[in-house]
Amino acid sequence: MAEQKASTSIEAVESGLAAQGYIASRQIATAVYLSQQIEKPILVEGPAGVGKTELAKAIAAWSGKKMIRLQCYEGLDEAKALYEWKYAKQLLYTQILKDKLGEVLGGAQTLHEALGQLHDFGDVFFSKEFVEPRPLLQALEQPGGCVLLIDEIDKSDAEFESLLLEILSDFQVTIPELGTVSAITPPTVILTSNSERDLGDALKRRCLHLHIGFPEQRLEERIVESRVPGISQTLRRQMVGFIHEIRSLDLKKLPSVSETIDWARVLVLLQATELDTEIVKDTLNVLLKYEADIEAASPQITTFIAKAARSNVFG
Amino acid sequence: MRENLHRFFRAARGAGVHVSPAESIDAMRAVAQVGVTDRAILRDALLLTLAKSQDEKLALGDCFDLFFSQPEPRQDQPEANNDDTSEDQDQSASSDATSDAGEGQPPEELGPLAQMLLSQDRNAISAAIASASGAASLSDIRYSTQRGIFSSRILDAMGLQRLRDDLDELTATNPALAERLRAALDALREAVRDTVSQGLALYAREEAENLRNEILRNAPLARIERRQVAEMRALIRQIARRLRERYSKPRKRQRRGHLDVRRTLRRNAAWGGIPFLTAWKRKHRDRPKIVALCDVSGSVAQVSDFFLLLIHSLHEVVDDVRSFAFSSHLIEVSDILEKKSPEEAMAEIMSKVGFGSSDYGSSLVDFEKDFMRTLTPQTTVIVLGDARSNNLDPRADILRRVSERSKRLVWLNPEGRLAWGFGDSEMPRYATFCTVVRQCATAQQLERAVSDIVATYQ
Numbered sequence: 112m113a114e115q116k117a118s119t120s121i122e123a124v125e126s127g128l129a130a131q132g133y134i135a136s137r138q139i140a141t142a143v144y145l146s147q148q149i150e151k152p153i154l155v156e157g158p159a160g161v162g163k164t165e166l167a168k169a170i171a172a173w174s175g176k177k178m179i180r181l182q183c184y185e186g187l188d189e190a191k192a193l194y195e196w197k198y199a200k201q202l203l204y205t206q207i208l209k210d211k212l213g214e215v216l217g218g219a220q221t222l223h224e225a226l227g228q229l230h231d232f233g234d235v236f237f238s239k240e241f242v243e244p245r246p247l248l249q250a251l252e253q254p255g256g257c258v259l260l261i262d263e264i265d266k267s268d269a270e271f272e273s274l275l276l277e278i279l280s281d282f283q284v285t286i287p288e289l290g291t292v293s294a295i296t297p298p299t300v301i302l303t304s305n306s307e308r309d310l311g312d313a314l315k316r317r318c319l320h321l322h323i324g325f326p327e328q329r330l331e332e333r334i335v336e337s338r339v340p341g342i343s344q345t346l347r348r349q350m351v352g353f354i355h356e357i358r359s360l361d362l363k364k365l366p367s368v369s370e371t372i373d374w375a376r377v378l379v380l381l382q383a384t385e386l387d388t389e390i391v392k393d394t395l396n397v398l399l400k401y402e403a404d405i406e407a408a409s410p411q412i413t414t415f416i417a418k419a420a421r422s423n424v425f426g
Numbered sequence: 427m428r429e430n431l432h433r434f435f436r437a438a439r440g441a442g443v444h445v446s447p448a449e450s451i452d453a454m455r456a457v458a459q460v461g462v463t464d465r466a467i468l469r470d471a472l473l474l475t476l477a478k479s480q481d482e483k484l485a486l487g488d489c490f491d492l493f494f495s496q497p498e499p500r501q502d503q504p505e506a507n508n509d510d511t512s513e514d515q516d517q518s519a520s521s522d523a524t525s526d527a528g529e530g531q532p533p534e535e536l537g538p539l540a541q542m543l544l545s546q547d548r549n550a551i552s553a554a555i556a557s558a559s560g561a562a563s564l565s566d567i568r569y570s571t572q573r574g575i576f577s578s579r580i581l582d583a584m585g586l587q588r589l590r591d592d593l594d595e596l597t598a599t600n601p602a603l604a605e606r607l608r609a610a611l612d613a614l615r616e617a618v619r620d621t622v623s624q625g626l627a628l629y630a631r632e633e634a635e636n637l638r639n640e641i642l643r644n645a646p647l648a649r650i651e652r653r654q655v656a657e658m659r660a661l662i663r664q665i666a667r668r669l670r671e672r673y674s675k676p677r678k679r680q681r682r683g684h685l686d687v688r689r690t691l692r693r694n695a696a697w698g699g700i701p702f703l704t705a706w707k708r709k710h711r712d713r714p715k716i717v718a719l720c721d722v723s724g725s726v727a728q729v730s731d732f733f734l735l736l737i738h739s740l741h742e743v744v745d746d747v748r749s750f751a752f753s754s755h756l757i758e759v760s761d762i763l764e765k766k767s768p769e770e771a772m773a774e775i776m777s778k779v780g781f782g783s784s785d786y787g788s789s790l791v792d793f794e795k796d797f798m799r800t801l802t803p804q805t806t807v808i809v810l811g812d813a814r815s816n817n818l819d820p821r822a823d824i825l826r827r828v829s830e831r832s833k834r835l836v837w838l839n840p841e842g843r844l845a846w847g848f849g850d851s852e853m854p855r856y857a858t859f860c861t862v863v864r865q866c867a868t869a870q871q872l873e874r875a876v877s878d879i880v881a882t883y884q
Contacts, residue, residue: 121460121467141460141470148459149452156480198685202701315478316448322480 120144133162133169134334142321143170152279152300154264154318159305160367161323162334164262167301171258174299179253180260181246183267189274194286195243201236237288247278248292256296264314265304272314279317326368328355334368339375349386350375352419354398360411362404374398386416427462428454434472434493436565437628441489443482449475465494492628536596537588543610544603551614555621558583564625576622581615643870646840658869662735663768665873715804716740716747716879717832719793721811722776723753723784729840732869733810734775736876738768748800751775752789753782758797784814786852787821794824801831806879809837810866813846813853820852822859829859838866838875 125140135143143166146153155163171178181192205212219225244252250259261275278284282294302318304310326334331351335342351371358365366374374397383390391412399405431454435445445453453475460471469490477483542550562579578586589611596604642661689705718737722730734751741747741763751759757779762771801807807828813820829835837860839846839853846853857863866872 137466138470138474141467142474145456145459145471145474149455151452199701199704202690202704206698206700312444312478316446319474320478320483321474322483 127173128166128169129337131169131172132337133165134330134337135166135169136323136326136330139166139321139323142319146299146319150282150297152302152318153321154302154304154310154315155321155323156304156306157323158325158365158367160369161325162368163301163303163323164260166323167258167260167303170299170301174258176255176299177253177257178260179246179250179257179298180262182262183264183271185266185268187267187271189271190245192245192271193247193274193284194245196237197241197243201241204236239289242286242289247275248284250298250300251278251282251284251292251294253298254295256294257298259298259300261300261302263305263307264302265307265310269311272311276313276317279314325358325365328352331355331368331371335371335375338372339379341379342375343384345385346378346383347375349416349419350378353386353391353415356411356415356418357398357408360408362399362407363401364399364404366398370398386419388413388416391416427457431457433565434490435476437489437493438476438486440629441485443477443486443489445476489628492624536592537585539585539589540592540607543589543607543614546610551617554584555580555614555618559621559625564622565629567622567625568630570626570630573619573622573626576625577615577618580618580622584614644868646867658732659735661869662732662872663739665736665739665869715802716806716808717797717800718747718749718808718810719756719789720749720751720759721753721784721786721809722751722780723811724781725784725814726812726840727776727781729867730780730810731772731776732872733838734763734772735768736872737810738763738771740876748797750793750797751779752784752792753779754785754788755779756789756792783816784811785818786811786813786815786856787819790821790824790828794827798827798831801828803831803833805832806834806836807832808879809835809856809860810840811837812839812841812851813837813856814850815852817850820855822852822855825856826859829861834861835859836862836864836875836879838864838872840867841865842867 121137121140121144124144125135125137128135128140128143142153145151155166157163167180168178216225216228219228242248247259250257264272264275279300282297283291285291325331328351331354332347335347335351354366354371354374374394377394377397378390381390381394392409395405395408395412399408432450435450435453438445453472456471456475457468460467462468469487472490473483473486477486536544539554542554558580561583562576564576564580567573567576589607593604593607593611596607639661642658645658684707686705686707690701690703691699693703693705694701718740720730720733720737722734726733730751737747737749741749741760748758748760749763750756759771759775759778762774765771766774825835837853837856841851841853843865845851846857853863864871864875866875
């Protein structure tokens, strides 16, 4: 089923994601389509809460693949991301198999011979059985392919980026003791970044670069419509218009799509049918996350509501 | 279209977007997938594959709009083909002549360019200009001084010579028509000039920028003109970014290394060597320590701006940096530099201690009193300043103690060596206690100095 979908066009991507409740702009849909066609990872940048992680989830749900998520943080290394040797198991086995080793070596007449026999068994302990696969290796090993989400790559160290390069360009990884593990089915890779740190050129070159900003008013309305079905059309237009006005302010943290959705849910819960100063004041803390921001926005509320209402008349 | 895409890549490079061969291959593959008929989707696809940051996306978007507002050269426009300067010109002339018969038929014996101009077919003319620009390889244009030569090359490629002959002939036989043709020629010259200017905007930006950057890089920081300050800042930021990329901070990382077999076996001796508990090797790392003292007094105000910017980047590159700013007294500014954006941080520091008259002596006293303890034998101390102390006591003795307590003492002075020791400059006296003294008057010198300092820690 997944194969059929991959070969369809950009509109199919758009509607496919929409069916999962993810309203994608044309740019997003193009990116997803291209990434499937030319088998390249997508690097998604943009402010927090605009749906970067959601995109990966939606793609996974739409293509019916498993999603494997690697959350990045400072100090993340290959032992956590790629694979690790089960040292304790290795040691335990050596100890337990001590007698067995004696048996194997028993036949040897000379030290040289024993050493030779030992060499033959040397690799036993660095074999597949003793590898603990972490998300990246797991993703490569999925027989049906998967969606690999490498979340907040900008939080990881620069060295970790280099580790990713092989996976991102060739969908394979080299484990010194085992050799190269190639993906059975290349995973769809989504990397997200909040631009906390500049990513390396090598990484960027391997990816399609998608920037998701705050959506346009129409698109945001559609997103709210899909996520919060119970909301009335007037209220939806007013609140999205209001949020667009808020975003024009110079705030510490601008409300993003996730806040829009939260706010819509709150308004539905409060059974509001349209915006008024009172209800906005009461629920502004859903939208704005800093006291200073709320103070800055409060005097403008009435103007913004009026503006939002006016723009609806023309829009 | 292939050829056109290659020209677009060149234009993109001109717009400052780095398009490597690998990226152009990706872009080609992407375009092969989405096709070229839908401009909006083509634009998205190119932006996705070529641009690697939001700034690049904006630049590339503009470049795309500018580029595709030009008519495509003739090989891509079969419908424009017969209107062009080619042998099937007779056919086109007759078809054109029938279309605007009211204007009076252009005489058959005229050259193709004259025919085209007189028939006033704008599409044909702009297609001809585009194809002539291709023939004159307009995409090689680099400097604004080349505008003239490219204009005449394009006009020549369009058959200006023949047109001149036609004009001469017509002036004798048909003055009215000659007048019309002359006016049309003027209009054509103008159109070509516009095309060349557009080409310059498309293809030459990078070269011009490189040239300008090169000049800026070597310009004395103190004598940067006001209009250049913004560009200079951008350049310093670029240097800082490069430093950061090269010497990216060894961040907090897992200190756990490989299995420590010896300790593991010893620890598990009680269980007959069966390893229930594992022991791990720990990684050790020399922590770099830098203490930066930055003069922000009036005499070096312009330069200290750039110094602070660079110290700001030091904070991002090196783990343990403490920064101090002073003019007549000294304060610690590490927190400000750590937490704020460069611009905010600089404004705040300048408002706190900036623009005063410098007093190195009392600033050093301040430092000794409060911060001498921060110096360890691993510390590198960097002093950025001109060592002009307004004839006040320089307190070189404190600098000696600073030097004794630290590993290295580096002094970066924005003034040239010739000025050291003259007037109120105390540089020679301070220099005796410094491990390294460098002149640091241009962006390039600044970059080298800081790069050397940071490199010793890698």
